[in-house]
Amino acid sequence: MTTDEFHRNRDNFCYRHPDRQSFVLCQRCLRTICPECQTQAAVGVICPECLAEQRAAATPAQRKAERRWSRPAAMTAVSGRPTVTYAIIAVTALVFVVTLIPGIGRVVEGYLSFYAPAIYPQVSGVFQPWRVLTVALVHSGFWHVGLNMLALWFIGRSLEPLLGAARFLLLYVLSAAGGSVAVALLAPNVPVVGASGAIFGLFGALLVIGRHLGANIRVIAILIGVNFALPFVLALLSAAGTGSFAGALSAIQISWQSHLGGLIVGAAVGLIYARTRAARQARLRVGLLIALTGVLVGLLALPPVLYT
Numbered sequence: 001m002t003t004d005e006f007h008r009n010r011d012n013f014c015y016r017h018p019d020r021q022s023f024v025l026c027q028r029c030l031r032t033i034c035p036e037c038q039t040q041a042a043v044g045v046i047c048p049e050c051l052a053e054q055r056a057a058a059t060p061a062q063r064k065a066e067r068r069w070s071r072p073a074a075m076t077a078v079s080g081r082p083t084v085t086y087a088i089i090a091v092t093a094l095v096f097v098v099t100l101i102p103g104i105g106r107v108v109e110g111y112l113s114f115y116a117p118a119i120y121p122q123v124s125g126v127f128q129p130w131r132v133l134t135v136a137l138v139h140s141g142f143w144h145v146g147l148n149m150l151a152l153w154f155i156g157r158s159l160e161p162l163l164g165a166a167r168f169l170l171l172y173v174l175s176a177a178g179g180s181v182a183v184a185l186l187a188p189n190v191p192v193v194g195a196s197g198a199i200f201g202l203f204g205a206l207l208v209i210g211r212h213l214g215a216n217i218r219v220i221a222i223l224i225g226v227n228f229a230l231p232f233v234l235a236l237l238s239a240a241g242t243g244s245f246a247g248a249l250s251a252i253q254i255s256w257q258s259h260l261g262g263l264i265v266g267a268a269v270g271l272i273y274a275r276t277r278a279a280r281q282a283r284l285r286v287g288l289l290i291a292l293t294g295v296l297v298g299l300l301a302l303p304p305v306l307y308t
Helices: 004-008 048-057 060-070 083-099 105-112 131-137 142-163 165-186 196-212 218-242 245-251 256-275 279-300 303-307
Strands: none
Touching: 083 105, 083 131, 083 142, 083 165, 105 131, 131 165, 131 196, 142 165, 142 196, 165 196, 165 256, 165 279, 196 256, 256 279
């Protein structure tokens, strides 16, 4: 039961609605505000007037970040557990173990690795299109598969919860395809194994999405630069002894073409995701992804025309 003195004390009522009792204070001006007038801040709540002053004093970068985060986001994961990342690692590890089995291991690796002539019947007489994607499942050795899966584990734990399982899987698959397309265009007679194209695609998507969200992407950019430059540095060191940079580069067992293709496609997918985050843009996002897939298919049809 309240007293007359309580009712006369205006500090016990919202300053904007004098008939509404409240005991919550604005964290900036310390005036009493009712639930309708409260806006959640970093610490406590603030009143409408202080909120307006805060927005007026915000820098252009702060206002831009606020607009981005206030959009209805479509890139919201159902679960924080990166199940697709774990599944890809498990399947890749299983395939690697199978390739170690004497007698059938080499056969499995031969059917899953990417070799451009094998997808052009007019060139080789066979048509094995699955190689464009299954290349990401086979690796040349323990360190190869171990480093790729370690990179996938590090990136997937952050990127998959942000994108969601389906979008993350699509990003991985398209990036792997992008790596194969680049190899078909730039090194058509070189057999390739490994998930490096897909991994670089994840790097590219993380770089673009992080930049779009205002995150510090300097470390990601440095990692991409170091990993992409590695085969060229090794070739230069080898050329110092052999005298031929081109020969040394071809001898280095790292497919920079796959890295480049995966990086470009991954960045493109990341840009599509970043620019079509709103739920109302779902059709646009699907259309752009279909268009990107069409571009990859079109590019994949060029090597027979270029090299035959």
